Amino acid sequence: MQSGKIIKSISGFYDVQLASGEVVRTRARGNFRKQKIKPIVGDLVEFESAYLLAVKPRQNALVRPPVANLDLAIVVMSAVEPDFSTNLLDRYLVYLAENQIEAVIYLSKTDLLSDSQRAAIEDRLAVYRQIGYTVCQNDGYDRSQLEALASQQTLIVMGQSGAGKSTLLNRLMPQLALETAQISSSLNRGKHTTRTVTLYPFGADGLIADTPGFSSLDLSEIDPITLADDFLEFAQIAVNCRFRGCQHLQEPDCAVKAAVATGEIAQFRYDNYVQISQELSHLRPVYRKSSKPN
Ligand SMILES: Nc1nc2c(ncn2[C@@H]2O[C@H](COP(=O)(O)OP(=O)(O)OP(=O)(O)O)[C@@H](O)[C@H]2O)c(=O)[nH]1
Ligand SMILES: [Zn+2]
Structure with missing residues (x-):
């Protein structure tokens, strides 16, 4: 029996990456399907002769896009359009902490800031740095810093609509050329939500989802006590x-x-x-x- 991580799922086939980096195309056996577990990208699985036998328990899982076992999320917050909000940022950080996903904060659109706006946001971000979060931004942005963080991790980019997620993904993975939508072209909204997700190599043995994570957050399952x-x-x-x-x-x-x-x-x-x-x-x-x- 071999084990690995599903990095892609297409019409009943699952591409599983082994620790060696080799990718094997597998499919689920009939009796496996009866267990009513639908394998998703990010799942750690066991397989034999190209047939999936078991999905290991998930550390966490997102629904849109369906992806499991995330280690790290880059939370994209725009400086303006939409305006920077610590309230929204904290909701992302709460969500990620609840799901044991480490958060990195990425500030976009800093080129559109006046000096005074920039100073106000810097003040806020200094607080997050002090807490221990890694904060990066679109200018003075350091790809190698993100790659180092992503080493051996599975990561996704998330943030609200128009924050600049696709723009960042394109920068991280120019080979993908994701479409970036003008914020005004609301027709394009939600375009990514139905797409399947694929994990691509990133950094040293890291994997990054080619699709942004959801832009609206449901915190309702969280226990206020904790x-x-x-x-x-x-x-x-x-x-x-x-x-x-x-x-x-x-x-x-x-x-x-x-x-x-x-x-x-x-x-x-x-x-x-x-x-x-x-x-x-x-x-x-x-x-x-x-x-x-x-
Ligand atoms: N000036 C400037 N514009 C940016 C920057 N990042 C993104 N934008 C623009 O902001 C708009 C929205 O960016 P996207 O990358 O499509 O945002 P998204 O988060 O993927 O948005 P959704 O697909 O709606 O979830 C586009 O017009 C981008 O060109 C930036 O750093 N500077
Ligand atoms: Zn107290």
Whole structure:
């Protein structure tokens, strides 16, 4: 039996890449299909004589495009058109943290910024760098930095419509020549959503999806109780909260709120946290009798 990763799926055939880099075209056996698991690109599979036998449990999976076991996502945020928003960025970061996908932040359209706009966005991005995120942008952009991060990783590009995802993908993979749409040509919207995805070699033994990930986010499955864990800089400080499981909202002696007051945690990050937390709580009411002291 051999194992590898599905890098392409076309009409019942699955191209599986082995650790050696060799690619074998396989298909699913009849009895395998009865298991009602539809193999998707990114799946780690076992096969024999070009027949798939098993799909290994997935670390995560996206629906649009269907791709499994992502390690890394490049979150494309435009500086303008649409305007840069930490609220939207934090939603992506929460989503990715929940799915154990590492995030890299990529700022596009910096060439359209005035100096003062640029300074304001730089201030915000400095906060993300401080938290530990890698931040890159379309000018002064370093392909080798992205390649180094992507080494042995499976990655995808995601971001809202018009953010510049296809433009970035074209830069990373000029051989693909993805169509970039003028933001105004709304007829082209959603064009990528029905396409199948293929993983292409990128960096040292890395793979990159040729199709951008979704542009709208569903956070509704997230448990508001653990939401704070997705705000990585809160986690280190939260050990000093008086209550274990402190959600940093109304609780007394909250180290996170204290850190916001001193500026150690950025106010905008906390505000985004509170807003997302409230949205999730409305979706899923939580009744807690008491909190245990730490
Ligand atoms: N000036 C400038 N324009 C850019 C940059 N990146 C993207 N654009 C333009 O912004 C528009 C949208 O870019 P796309 O790459 O198509 O955006 P997308 O995220 O793939 O959009 P959807 O396909 O709608 O999801 C296009 O007109 C691009 O030419 C940039 O860095 N600078
Ligand atoms: Zn707290």
